[in-house]
Structures are given as C-alpha cells and as structure tokens.
Amino acid sequence: xxxxxxxxSDLRQLGLExxxxxxxxxxxxxxxxxxxxxxxxxxxxxxxLVNVEEIVPFATIFQAISVVKRNNLVIxxxxxxxxxxxxxxxxxxxxxxxxxxxx
Numbered sequence: 873x874x875x876x877x878x879x880x881s882d883l884r885q886l887g888l889e890x891x892x893x894x895x896x897x898x899x900x901x902x903x904x905x906x907x908x909x910x911x912x913x914x915x916x917x918x919x920x921l922v923n924v925e926e927i928v929p930f931a932t933i934f935q936a937i938s939v940v941k942r943n944n945l946v947i948x949x950x951x952x953x954x955x956x957x958x959x960x961x962x963x964x965x966x967x968x969x970x971x972x973x974x975x
Contacts, residue, residue: 878960887908895937
C-alpha cells in the first residue's frame with residue numbers, strides 16, 4: 873500500500889517534470905515547482921493591483937492538498953482512513969521511478 877501513496881519526494885519530482893497543479897482544501901490552486909509550491913495572489917502596491925507569487929514549502933502545504941493534477945489528469949487524490957488523511961496515486965499521469973539497489 874505504501875507504493876500507492878504520494879510522498880514529498882514525488883512532489884519534488886513532479887515539480888521537475890512541470891505542469892502540475894495542486895488543489896488545496898480551501899479552494900486555492902498552487903503551482904508545483906521543484907523545491908516549493910507557488911500560490912498566485914493579488915496585492916495592492918502603490919494603489920495598483922499586482923500579481924504576487926507566494927512561495928510555500930511542500931512540508932507546510934502537504935496536509936492541505938486535496939487533488940494533484942497535470943494536464944487535466946488526476947495524479948493523486950486525498951482519502952481518509954482511520955481518521956488519517958493520505959494522498960493516493962491514481963496510477964495515471966505519474967509513475968514513481970524505482971531506485972536500483974546494489975546487492
């Protein structure tokens with residue numbers, strides 16, 4: 873079962889591959905980058921609305937992620953089991969690369 877759960881290292885790999893959006897529980901959408909997530913916000917500066925990118929580490933945002941998508945394909949979705957929430961890989965759009973182990 874552990875091989876079907878999304879990890880922080882998977883988010884970093886998805887950020888390297890690009891085109892991944894993280895949908896949070898509060899309705900916010902974040903763009904997945906190799907080392908962090910970027911949330912687009914609008915702020916007022918000198919009386920004008922300016923688009924600002926807020927940088928959020930994966931570790932702080934991980935519990936709030938509900939869906940991970942790339943090119944309209946659902947890569948992972950949140951599910952709850954025994955009062956614990958997990959992100960389960962859907963098997964479409966991303967496959968974890970196996971590390972070669974020397975014996």
